Amino acid sequence: xxxxxxxxxxxxxxxxxxxxxxxxxxxxxxxxxxxxxxxxxxxxxxxxxxxxxxxxxxxxxxxxxxxxxxxxxxxxxxxxxxxxxxxxxxxxxxxxxxxxxxxxxxxxxxxxxxxxxxxxxxxxxxxxxxxxxxxxxxxxxxxxxxxxxxxxxxxxxxxxxxxxxxxxxxxxxxxxxxxxxxxxxxxxxxxxxxxxxxxxxxxxxxxxxxxxxxxxxxxxxxxxxxxxxxxxxxxxxxxxxxxxxxxxxxxxxxxxxxxxxxxxxxxxxxxxxxxxxxxxxxxxxxxxxxxxxxxxxxxxxxxxxxxxxxxxxxxxxxxxxxxxxxxxxxxxxxxxxxxxxxxxxxxxxxxxxxxxxxxxxxxxxxxxxxxxxxxxxxxxxxxxxxxxxxxxxxxxxxxxxxxxxxxxxxxxxxxxxxxxxxxxxxxxxxxxxxxxxxxxxxxxxxxxxxxxxxxxxxxxxxxxxxxxxxxxxxxxxxxxxxxxxxxxxxxxxxxxxxxxxxxxxxxxxxxxxxxxxxxxxxxxxxxxxxxxxxxxxxxxxxxxxxxxxxxxxxxxxxxxxxxxxxxxxxxxxxxxxxxxxxxxxxxxxxxxxxxxxxxxxxxxxxxxxxxxxxxxxxxxxxxxxxxxxxxxxxxxxxxxxxxxxxxxxxxxxxxxxxxxxxxxxxxxx
Amino acid sequence: xxxxxxxxxxxxxxxxxxxxxxxxxxxxxxxxxxxxxxxxxxxxxxxxxxxxxxxxxxxxxxxxxxxxxxxxxxxxxxxxxxxxxxxxxxxxxxxxxxxxxxxxxxxxxxxxxxxxxxxxxxxxxxxxxxxxxxxxxxxxxxxxxxxxxxxxxxxxxxxxxxxxxxxxxxxxxxxxxxxxxxxxxxxxxxxxxxxxxxxxxxxxxxxxxxxxxxxxxxxxxxxxxxxxxxxxxxxxxxxxxxxxxxxxxxxxxxxxxxxxxxxxxxxxxxxxxx
Numbered sequence: 001x002x003x004x005x006x007x008x009x010x011x012x013x014x015x016x017x018x019x020x021x022x023x024x025x026x027x028x029x030x031x032x033x034x035x036x037x038x039x040x041x042x043x044x045x046x047x048x049x050x051x052x053x054x055x056x057x058x059x060x061x062x063x064x065x066x067x068x069x070x071x072x073x074x075x076x077x078x079x080x081x082x083x084x085x086x087x088x089x090x091x092x093x094x095x096x097x098x099x100x101x102x103x104x105x106x107x108x109x110x111x112x113x114x115x116x117x118x119x120x121x122x123x124x125x126x127x128x129x130x131x132x133x134x135x136x137x138x139x140x141x142x143x144x145x146x147x148x149x150x151x152x153x154x155x156x157x158x159x160x161x162x163x164x165x166x167x168x169x170x171x172x173x174x175x176x177x178x179x180x181x182x183x184x185x186x187x188x189x190x191x192x193x194x195x196x197x198x199x200x201x202x203x204x205x206x207x208x209x210x211x212x213x214x215x216x217x218x219x220x221x222x223x224x225x226x227x228x229x230x231x232x233x234x235x236x237x238x239x240x241x242x243x244x245x246x247x248x249x250x251x252x253x254x255x256x257x258x259x260x261x262x263x264x265x266x267x268x269x270x271x272x273x274x275x276x277x278x279x280x281x282x283x284x285x286x287x288x289x290x291x292x293x294x295x296x297x298x299x300x301x302x303x304x305x306x307x308x309x310x311x312x313x314x315x316x317x318x319x320x321x322x323x324x325x326x327x328x329x330x331x332x333x334x335x336x337x338x339x340x341x342x343x344x345x346x347x348x349x350x351x352x353x354x355x356x357x358x359x360x361x362x363x364x365x366x367x368x369x370x371x372x373x374x375x376x377x378x379x380x381x382x383x384x385x386x387x388x389x390x391x392x393x394x395x396x397x398x399x400x401x402x403x404x405x406x407x408x409x410x411x412x413x414x415x416x417x418x419x420x421x422x423x424x425x426x427x428x429x430x431x432x433x434x435x436x437x438x439x440x441x442x443x444x445x446x447x448x449x450x451x452x453x454x455x456x457x458x459x460x461x462x463x464x465x466x467x468x469x470x471x472x473x474x475x476x477x478x479x480x481x482x483x484x485x486x487x488x489x490x491x492x493x494x495x496x497x498x499x500x501x502x503x504x505x506x507x508x509x510x511x512x513x514x515x516x517x518x519x520x521x522x523x524x525x526x527x528x529x530x531x532x533x534x535x536x537x538x539x540x541x542x543x544x545x546x547x548x549x550x551x552x553x554x555x556x557x558x559x560x561x562x563x564x565x566x567x568x569x570x571x572x573x574x575x576x577x578x579x580x581x582x583x584x585x586x587x588x589x590x591x592x593x594x595x596x597x598x599x600x601x602x603x604x605x606x607x608x609x610x611x612x613x614x615x616x617x618x619x620x621x622x623x624x625x626x627x628x629x630x631x632x633x634x635x636x637x638x639x640x641x642x643x644x645x646x647x648x649x650x651x652x653x654x655x656x657x658x659x660x661x662x663x664x665x666x667x668x669x
Numbered sequence: 670x671x672x673x674x675x676x677x678x679x680x681x682x683x684x685x686x687x688x689x690x691x692x693x694x695x696x697x698x699x700x701x702x703x704x705x706x707x708x709x710x711x712x713x714x715x716x717x718x719x720x721x722x723x724x725x726x727x728x729x730x731x732x733x734x735x736x737x738x739x740x741x742x743x744x745x746x747x748x749x750x751x752x753x754x755x756x757x758x759x760x761x762x763x764x765x766x767x768x769x770x771x772x773x774x775x776x777x778x779x780x781x782x783x784x785x786x787x788x789x790x791x792x793x794x795x796x797x798x799x800x801x802x803x804x805x806x807x808x809x810x811x812x813x814x815x816x817x818x819x820x821x822x823x824x825x826x827x828x829x830x831x832x833x834x835x836x837x838x839x840x841x842x843x844x845x846x847x848x849x850x851x852x853x854x855x856x857x858x859x860x861x862x863x864x865x866x867x868x869x870x871x872x873x874x875x876x877x878x879x880x881x882x883x884x885x886x887x888x889x890x891x892x893x894x895x896x897x898x899x900x901x902x903x904x905x906x907x908x909x910x911x912x913x914x915x916x917x918x919x920x921x922x923x924x925x926x927x928x929x930x931x932x933x934x935x936x937x938x939x940x941x942x943x
Contacts, residue, residue, distance in 0.1 A: 299889075299890070341916075343889075343890070343916075343918070345889030345890070345918075345919075346889075347889065348888065348889040348918070348919045349917075349918055349919050349942060350918065351887065351889070351890070351916045351917055351918030351919075352855075352916060352917040352918070353855060353915060353916030353917070354855070397854070397855060399856075400854045400855050400856035400857075401855050401856050401915075402856065403856035403857040403913075404855075404856050404857065404894065404895070404896065404913050404914075404915050405895060405896055452915070453915065508895070510895065511895045512892045512893040512894075512895075513892060514887075514890070514892050514915060514916075516890060516891070521895075
């Protein structure tokens with residue numbers, strides 16, 4: 001079914017290709033934007049380039065310097081920013097709030113977008129003016145591709161096919177754009193299928209296969225020169241996704257998201273832009289243990305979950321005089337989560353419970369920020385956000401479930417705020433200094449507030465929510481310097497987050513674990529304090545006209561108020577790349593290394609030590625154009641030396657992919 | 670499934686419509702409509718008539734129960750007494766005497782003699798059937814102001830162990846049973862148990878001086894639940910507490926019974942299923 005849809009799209013691409021004329025022009029959907037924009041307050045946009053449609057979103061995230069992934073399987077890895085994760089960062093798709101439906105965090109929302117859907121990924125490392133919500137450690141926004149009006153070709157498109165040897169993975173992708181003066185439409189789709197992968201030394205990792213299908217569409221209607229209406233639709237259907245690090249797999253993970261927006265652009269005016277969007281998304285997710293050998297499944301369980309969110313935002317851009325660029329944003333959403341579990345004992349009646357007892361969160365927030373170009377040397381960006389929220393339980397059974405451990409009012413209202421000031425001082429043409437301070441805060445997640453015996457594979461404990469959790473807050477500081485010349489760009493950055501009311505699980509001694517084999521029960525609680533600090537050094541060096549060296553290095557160190565090491569903190573990690581261009585061939589060699597992480601606290605957080613690793617990747621791609629057609633072929637070898645390795649954030653220390661060869665072909669017109 | 674999908678689409682349409690009308694932007698400030706909680710209270714009218722008998726002086730004695738059947742364990746038993754003209758008698762002296770006639774012997778069971786309840790318009794008492802009619806013949810003799818009628822009863826084995834007989838360290842046999850009716854929900858539930866002992870085949874008085882420690886267990890998984898309140902003595906062999914069911918399924922309630930700090934029985938239990 002999905003394959004067929006993909007084929008239909010690909011066929012449409014080829015069909016339209018035969019119809020269109022053939023002069024030389026840049027292909028719309030293959031626009032090569034390989035830019036890494038580094039702005040002074042740590043917002044980064046990672047633009048995709050023309051070979052990235054084949055990658056998994058995970059791979060794109062992995063190459064961003066502050067991002068490390070929590071790995072549970074070969075698919076749907078969960079991004080962390082400097083080790084901050086889950087509710088501490090704010091992840092959105094095109095500004096839309098979306099929340100994974102899985103109680104075991106199997107479906108971070110980054111798993112529901114594909115590079116082919118994306119225009120860019122923007123990353124923030126603390127509160128700033130470019131986000132869509134509250135978070136301690138900033139967040140990620142996956143900006144969806146937009147159809148472009150008024151292109152030279154009414155119809156353009158791409159089609160591609162790729163193969164990866166290690167997990168016998170195939171993908172088929174296609175996209176098409178119709179572009180008229182006042183109307184444009186883009187539809188793209190990808191189908192992926194992967195079998196179990198092999199770690200180094202050809203060690204097979206069972207239950208690591210996956211299959212997915214994704215389609216997204218975007219339409220733009222230009223009402224007049226200033227106003228346009230934009231429609232977005234995204235659908236992502238995952239099937240039979242294996243999670244070797246967990247005790248269950250996923251039978252399906254389906255997401256649907258739709259949005260309608262109004263965009264106003266008025267160049268030269270004080271109030272020069274306004275974007276208002278109304279959206280809805282729905283995630284349906286079901287875990288599955290039927291593919292596991294019977295002796296590993298003490299009891300069969302069904303664990304479905306749903307998440308639905310509807311909301312809106314309205315962003316306005318203002319320019320006051322020559323030096324002030326202000327943004328005012330209002331956003332609101334309502335998210336409903338439901339997760340349940342039915343257990344089937346070999347003898348006796350089945351058991352049923354709600355693990356997320358029909359929770360709801362409604363939020364309304366206001367953001368104001370201003371970028372002030374004080375003079376030629378100094379610029380400041382400052383602003384803040386206030387957010388009111390209500391958290392509650394919407395069903396009788398949900399409320400009754402909570403009586404198991406909580407007797408007070410379950411409706412919780414909260415007001416949180418954040419503020420930031422970031423300065424940039426240009427010493428001379430080459431050197432600049434940046435520094436900033438922010439006060440950040442976040443609501444507990446609904447899982448942290450109302451979760452009911454949620455099993456955490458990392459520390460092997462069942463977790464209970466805590467409706468009385470206080471707002472987690474932090475003071476964030478950063479200090480950086482950058483040097484930029486014609487051939488060299490280097491940036492170094494120090495950061496620190498000082499937490500109050502840090503949310504972590506603490507043991508409840510007189511509670512017995514619900515999950516078979518779990519060590520006990522923990523409840524989310526506020527720790528007085530915690531600190532996260534570290535540095536990042538990134539740079540690129542144009543060695544020769546056609547030879548470039550990129551490097552990205554990061555280190556984080558975290559501990560709580562009682563000097564216990566925080567979990568999920570990546571050790572020193574370095575990604576280095578040499579890129580060489582020759583006659584349409586592009587060669588790249590990549591060296592990735594991470595130090596060992598010995599600063600862990602098994603007792604409190606279940607985190608264990610991890611070893612250092614070094615791996616090498618290399619690739620070559622060739623692109624050429626014949627008339628208006630372009631062809632890109634890319635061959636790459638990953639983990640060339642077939643190393644057995646895992647990263648510190650990989651759950652259960654399951655080895656990553658060993659040597660693999662990848663061949664991708666993309667055709668555009 | 671189609672119904673749910675349709676509902677969802679309708680709901681989405683409604684959401685979009687209301688947003689377009691500018692209605693529901695500030696949902697976070699709107700108090701959600703709470704559906705009235707469905708508290709299931711036993712309805713006083715819904716007693717089921719078991720049988721009706723007439724005394725020598727032409728009084729009609731009608732026996733009612735909570736369900737069509739009587740089960741092993743504690744059962745509420747109600748009688749309505751009317752005189753020859755059909756007028757209700759509300760101040761009679763009513764007594765229950767259940768009796769199990771087995772092949773070689775006969776015995777009674779724990780019983781609570783009825784009291785008149787004006788809300789019910791009936792006399793309400795209770796019997797704890799300690800075995801089913803499979804073992805012999807159950808009868809209930811109802812005495813009304815010195816006269817009596819005898820009902821034949823059919824007691825069915827409960828699905829789960831609702832009454833247990835346990836021999837204490839003092840050599841006495843104790844009966845622990847769960848007061849019906851029960852409307853279990855996930856979460857916290859009020860629970861009332863009854864404790865009686867066997868003095869003789871014809872006497873099963875209530876036990877009023879036990880200390881009870883209750884521990885629920887999900888038997889098919891081996892886990893318990895937190896925050897239970899062990900039943901404490903209220904009156905006449907009744908002990909009230911709070912039980913926490915974290916999920917539906919087969920629960921076993923373990924009771925440690927002690928008297929003056931001496932453990933009488935360390936693991937008496939009853940089984941729950943919902």
